[in-house]
Every structure is written in structure tokens, then in C-alpha cells.
Amino acid sequence: MKTARGFFKPLAIGAPAPWRELPARVERMIHFVPPHLEKVRAKVGEIAPTVDVILANLEDAIPADAKGAALAGTIALSREVDFAALGVGLWVRINCLNSPWHLDEVATLVEKAGDRIDVIMVPKVEGPWDIFYIDQLLASLEAKHGVTRPILLHAILETAEGVMNVEQIAGASPRMQGISLGPADLAASRAMKTTRVGGGHPGYRVIEDPHADGSPRVSVQQDLWHYTFAKMVDACAAHGIKPFYGPFGAIDDPVACEQQFRNAFLMGCAGAWSLHPSQIAIAKQVFSPDPTEVAFAKRILEAMPDGSGVAMIDGKMQDDATWKQAKVMVDCARQIAAKDAEYAALYGF
Numbered sequence: 001m002k003t004a005r006g007f008f009k010p011l012a013i014g015a016p017a018p019w020r021e022l023p024a025r026v027e028r029m030i031h032f033v034p035p036h037l038e039k040v041r042a043k044v045g046e047i048a049p050t051v052d053v054i055l056a057n058l059e060d061a062i063p064a065d066a067k068g069a070a071l072a073g074t075i076a077l078s079r080e081v082d083f084a085a086l087g088v089g090l091w092v093r094i095n096c097l098n099s100p101w102h103l104d105e106v107a108t109l110v111e112k113a114g115d116r117i118d119v120i121m122v123p124k125v126e127g128p129w130d131i132f133y134i135d136q137l138l139a140s141l142e143a144k145h146g147v148t149r150p151i152l153l154h155a156i157l158e159t160a161e162g163v164m165n166v167e168q169i170a171g172a173s174p175r176m177q178g179i180s181l182g183p184a185d186l187a188a189s190r191a192m193k194t195t196r197v198g199g200g201h202p203g204y205r206v207i208e209d210p211h212a213d214g215s216p217r218v219s220v221q222q223d224l225w226h227y228t229f230a231k232m233v234d235a236c237a238a239h240g241i242k243p244f245y246g247p248f249g250a251i252d253d254p255v256a257c258e259q260q261f262r263n264a265f266l267m268g269c270a271g272a273w274s275l276h277p278s279q280i281a282i283a284k285q286v287f288s289p290d291p292t293e294v295a296f297a298k299r300i301l302e303a304m305p306d307g308s309g310v311a312m313i314d315g316k317m318q319d320d321a322t323w324k325q326a327k328v329m330v331d332c333a334r335q336i337a338a339k340d341a342e343y344a345a346l347y348g349f
């Protein structure tokens with residue numbers, strides 16, 4: 001265990017000092033781009049102003065023989081689009097740490113684009129040791145290449161061992177920006193008998209007892225992910241980092257996608273992945289608080305200016321705890337409004 005002071009010391013001579021607070025960024029959707037496909041890459045300049053984060057994906061979904069092209073495409077992308085000027089984050093998902101690719105990827109990314117990449121997403125993180133390793137590697141490379149702003153780390157929670165260790169993963173380094181649930185790999189790791197990328201399953205349900213008259217029994221679908229999700233959200237919140245829902249693979253089912261994203265939003269998530277352009281607007285709408293809720297939250301703050309005491313608004317009791325909830329909602333809306341003129345108007349900021 002590191003000492004409190006040691007936690008914030010650079011891990012290499014000449015490396016930038018670790019972040020003490022996460023930079024305040026709106027990250028409602030992490031839009032995945034396959035960077036080896038020139039046709040898709042060419043459209044990123046057009047898509048970027050509509051998203052909060054563009055992620056160049058090097059891992060799963062990129063064929064083994066295209067890993068080099070994806071890395072080269074990522075570097076090209078970092079030069080072709082001025083993400084910082086657009087207020088859009090540039091993230092990269094590297095290959096997992098036991099793959100033959102991750103070392104060259106991290107070395108090349110820091111050397112050629114270290115001052116333009118905001119976050120490296122690390123897949124299949126099993127425990128804090130994976131974060132210690134990549135933290136040290138990044139510090140050494142940042143020092144070597146004169147990178148002045150530490151690259152943040154985002155872990156995907158997608159193995160049973162990772163779920164077991166999620167609390168230590170969340171607190172493993174000041175570089176930790178957040179964690180995403182990876183339901184597809186997690187399903188495989190747990191030997192779940194599914195063939196889906198996230199979402200529910202019609203077979204996972206509760207059913208009421210038989211009726212004496214033999215009439216049909218009510219049966220309701222349950223959430224396969226609730227336990228893992230809640231565990232991840234609490235680990236992230238306790239460590240002051242951000243939880244995210246990951247991929248929703250049924251591109252042809254926007255209704256279920258919206259529901260999955262909404263559950264994540266209500267549970268405390270900052271955003272989710274968009275795999276297809278059609279999922280961008282869904283994530284944007286869901287992860288921007290509802291203007292009616294924001295208006296109600298503003299009324300709570302106004303009714304209790306110092307955040308203490310008790311008040312009644314429209315028949316609902318308000319006290320310090322609802323004031324804090326209202327503050328979360330209004331702060332989130334204010335942050336989004338500062339970036340997004342459409343929402344600034346909706347929220348009246």
C-alpha cells in the first residue's frame with residue numbers, strides 16, 4: 001500500500017505530477033470508431049462536434065491482421081481532427097495486457113500522440129496490479145517524450161476476477177478516470193448462457209405462485225446486471241471516479257438501448273458507449289438530466305438556500321438529503337449547459 005503522499009508523486013523522473021482532481025468533462029457518450037477503416041475515419045471530423053468523446057478502438061472488433069493499421073489510423077486521427085478545440089475527448093482502447101500488441105501500442109501512442117490523448121481505456125482489468133503496471137509504464141513514457149499532462153486510465157469491468165476486485169481497481173491510481181461495465185466479455189468470463197452484448201434477457205425473470213384457478217401467472221423480466229452494476233457504481237463513487245455503462249449491441253433496438261442507458265443514468269453513471277451513429281443521440285438525451293427534473297431541483301435549492309432545514313414543495317418533503325440530490329442534478333445540468341447551447345436553453349442557464 002502506498003503512503004498518502006506517495007500516491008501523488010510522479011512515478012518516473014520527469015513525468016508530470018498526477019492529477020489531484022479529475023478534469024471536469026462532460027462524457028455522456030464514448031463513441032467507438034474502428035480507426036483502421038479509412039472510410040469511417042474520414043467521417044470523424046463530421047461526427048466529433050456531435051459527441052463528447054471519440055474513442056479509437058484497437059481491441060475487440062478489430063481483426064488481428066488490422067491491429068497495426070488501427071494504431072496508425074489512431075495517430076492519423078489525432079492529427080487530422082483538433083479534438084481539444086472542439087471540446088471533445090480523445091480516448092483509445094488498447095489491447096489487453098496479456099496480448100502481444102499492448103506494449104507497442106502504448107509506446108507509440110505516448111510518443112506520437114501523448115499530448116493529444118486524454119484517456120487510455122484498458123480492457124479486461126483483473127485487479128489493481130494491472131493498473132499499477134500501466135500507470136508506471138505511462139509515467140516512464142511520458143517522462144521520455146516530455147508529455148506534460150498525465151494521460152488518464154479507464155478500466156473495463158469484464159471478468160469475474162475484475163468484479164471481485166473492483167474496489168481496489170477504482171482506487172489503484174490517481175490516473176483512474178472511470179470504469180465501464182463490459183457485459184459481453186463478462187458474460188463469457190462467467191459462463192453465462194447468453195449470446196448478447198448487454199441488455200436484458202427474456203429468460204431471466206421472476207414468476208408469481210400458481211393460482212388455485214389455474215389462471216395465468218404474472219412473470220416479469222429482471223435485470224441480469226444489477227448486482228455487478230451497483231457494485232461498480234459504489235466502487236467508483238467511493239473513489240471519486242466515474243462509472244459508465246458499456247456497449248449495447250442491439251443497434252436495431254433503440255428502445256431497449258434507451259432503457260439500458262436510462263437505468264445506468266439513474267444509478268449514477270456519467271455516460272455509455274455508442275457503437276453506431278444512431279446511439280449517439282440516445283446517449284445524449286438520456287445522460288442529460290430531464291429539464292423538468294432540473295427545474296424541480298432548482299426549486300429545492302431555492303427553497304433551502306443554505307441546504308439545511310425542511311421545506312415542502314408540491315406535497316413533497318425536502319431536507320438536507322434531497323438538497324444534495326438536487327445539487328447533483330443542477331451541477332450536472334450546469335456542466336452540460338456550459339458545453340451544449342441546446343441544453344443551456346432547455347435548462348434556462
Ligand SMILES: CCC(=O)SCCNC(=O)CCNC(=O)[C@H](O)C(C)(C)COP(=O)(O)OP(=O)(O)OC[C@H]1O[C@@H](n2cnc3c(N)ncnc32)[C@H](O)[C@@H]1OP(=O)(O)O
Nearest residue numbers: 032033034040043047057060061184185197247275276277
Ligand atoms: C462487444 C463488446 C465490445 O467490445 S463493443 C466495442 C467494439 N465494437 C465496435 O467498436 C463496433 C463499432 N461499430 C461498428 O463497427 C459499426 O457500427 C457496425 C456495428 C459494424 C455496423 O456498421 P455498418 O453495418 O456499416 O452500419 P450502417 O450501415 O448502419 O452504417 C451507416 C453509416 O454509418 C457509418 N458508421 C457505422 N458505425 C460507425 C461508427 N461507429 N462511427 C462512425 N461511423 C459509423 C457507416 O460507415 C455508414 O456510413 P456510410 O453511410 O456508408 O457512409
Ligand SMILES: O=CC(=O)O
Nearest residue numbers: 158182183184185
Ligand atoms: O468490451 C466490452 C464488453 O462488453 O466486452
Ligand SMILES: [Mg+2]
Nearest residue numbers: 060158182185
Ligand atoms: Mg470486452
